[in-house]
Amino acid sequence: MAATDFSRLITAAADTIAAHADELTALDQAIGDGDHGLNMKRGFEAVRAEADIFSAKPLPEALKAVGTKLVMTVGGASGPLFGTLFMALGKDLPAAPDRDGLTAAFGKAIEAVAARGKSQPGQKTMLDVLQPVYEALAQGKTAGEIADAADKAAEATVPMKALRGRASFLGERSIGHMDAGARSTALLVRAVAEAIEGN
Amino acid sequence: MSNVGIVIVSHSPLVAEGTADMVRQMVGDEVPLAWCGGNGHGGLGTSVEAIMGAIDKAWSEAGVAILVDLGGAETNSEMAVEMIGEPRSHKIVVCNAPIVEGAVMAATESSGGASLKEVVATAHELSPS
Numbered sequence: 001m002a003a004t005d006f007s008r009l010i011t012a013a014a015d016t017i018a019a020h021a022d023e024l025t026a027l028d029q030a031i032g033d034g035d036h037g038l039n040m041k042r043g044f045e046a047v048r049a050e051a052d053i054f055s056a057k058p059l060p061e062a063l064k065a066v067g068t069k070l071v072m073t074v075g076g077a078s079g080p081l082f083g084t085l086f087m088a089l090g091k092d093l094p095a096a097p098d099r100d101g102l103t104a105a106f107g108k109a110i111e112a113v114a115a116r117g118k119s120q121p122g123q124k125t126m127l128d129v130l131q132p133v134y135e136a137l138a139q140g141k142t143a144g145e146i147a148d149a150a151d152k153a154a155e156a157t158v159p160m161k162a163l164r165g166r167a168s169f170l171g172e173r174s175i176g177h178m179d180a181g182a183r184s185t186a187l188l189v190r191a192v193a194e195a196i197e198g199n
Numbered sequence: 200m201s202n203v204g205i206v207i208v209s210h211s212p213l214v215a216e217g218t219a220d221m222v223r224q225m226v227g228d229e230v231p232l233a234w235c236g237g238n239g240h241g242g243l244g245t246s247v248e249a250i251m252g253a254i255d256k257a258w259s260e261a262g263v264a265i266l267v268d269l270g271g272a273e274t275n276s277e278m279a280v281e282m283i284g285e286p287r288s289h290k291i292v293v294c295n296a297p298i299v300e301g302a303v304m305a306a307t308e309s310s311g312g313a314s315l316k317e318v319v320a321t322a323h324e325l326s327p328s
Contacts, residue, residue, distance in 0.1 A: 035242065042240075071247050071278055075238045077271035079247060080278035116274060165270065 006062055007055040012195040014048040016187045017041055027180040031167040035076060036180040043074030043082070059097070063090030077165060078181060081117055081126060088112035103137045110134055123163035124174065126181035129153040133189055143193035150189035154182040203309040203318045204231035204257030206265045207302050208250055208272045210243045212236035218266070218302050226306040233257035245272045250279035254291060262290035262315030264322060266302040290315060296322035 017024075017040045025037030047054070047069050054062045054069075067086030071079045092105035110130045114120055121131040132153040136146040155178065162174035165181075205222065209215035215236030222232055233256035238244025245267075254263055265280075267273045276293045283291065292315060294301055301322040308321040 033243070035238075035244070068282070071282065075240065075246055076244050077274050080274050083278070116278065 004055070006059065007051045009192055009195050010047055010051040010054065010066070012191040013188050014044040016191040017044040017184065020184075020187055024180050024184050027178055027183055030177040031162060031170055031174045032180055033076075033166055036078060036184065039074045039076045039078055040082075040184055043070045043079065046070075046073040058095050060090045060093050060095060063087070063093065066090075077117075078184075081113055081181070082184075084112050084116045085109050085126075085130070099137070099140065103134070106130075106134050106137055117164060119164040122160070124157050124160040124167065124179045124182070125162075125164050126179070126185040128157050128160070128179070129182045129185040129189065133185075143197040147186075147190035147193040150186040150193075154178060154186035157182040201261055202230050202259060202312060203261045203305075203315050204233070204254075204259040204263040205302055205306045205309060206250070206253045206257050206263055206276075207232075207234040207236075207298065208245055208253070208265060208276050209234075209236040209268045209298060210245055210272060211268075214268065214298070218299050221299065222302050222306045225303055226310050229310040230306045231257040231259050231263075232306065245275040247275050247279045247282065250276050251283060254279060254283060258287075260290075261309075262292070262318075264305045264309070264315065264318050265291065265293045266296060266298045266305065266322065267293060268298045292319045294319055294322040296325045300325050 021037035021041040024040060025034055028034050028036035047066050054065050057065060063086050067083040067090060070086060071083030074082060088109035089105055092108040094101045114127055119125050119127055121127045129150050132149045133146055136149040157179040159175060161172060162168045167174045207215045207218045215234040219232055219234040233253035235249040235253040239246040239249060257263055265276045267276050273293055280288050280291045304325060305318045305322040308318045
């Protein structure tokens, strides 16, 4: 991937998080501690600020560096979880990945996130978006279809009962609200998918 | 210092500092000790960067035991250990124990020159299995 392309992905990701920060915070206020939008915005703005440095690196190194930056700047429980996603992707992705290489690395990255959060799909978390995205990748779906699958998966967290994270303290009361981490994951998937498709 | 270091990680800086105070008063100065709490922006939470700093401060060649409060503190502590990387990461354990009792008991064990394994086991005894 050319440096300009990676830089565009960073811009797309940071733009969507900034545009939806208030919405993410509102979702998190309903069943979490209400800092998700602000935390994610701080993290992705920090990544945006160093986009040129990241983009100059080979793709795997760039992803690892983005992950590390997110760990250090997002804070909360989301920092390590989103950071791990990018760091693990960078660890397993070839420098010039095809769809199979991307799918395999994405699968490994999901496993890393699940291990970090001691969670699995079905517990009203970002994994509930990542897993369907992985399946759509594996099935050879288009970027647009993958983004739609991510949105649908985030919506599908609404009726779920939270079993991990602060929302799990609410038990049944977590039902009826979309998980903020699932929503931000879907936003990132759409932003990246659309940026890639726009090539 | 060759005793196992103790790191206290709470969402609240007040809880972390208070726990460290208890350890110092009840166990003494024979144990390397550090604490961190808060999200680094004035709110409740934990910060990987701050945890890494606390581990450095309490570092001992005998190892470091970390005591945490709620879930995010554990996740962030595990991330910090991973980012510190090998070989030091092998000598750092995030304990499954209540933060205050765990810190005091682990520090007590450490002050007697116990190994990291013994210190961690003492903290873990406090958790219902």
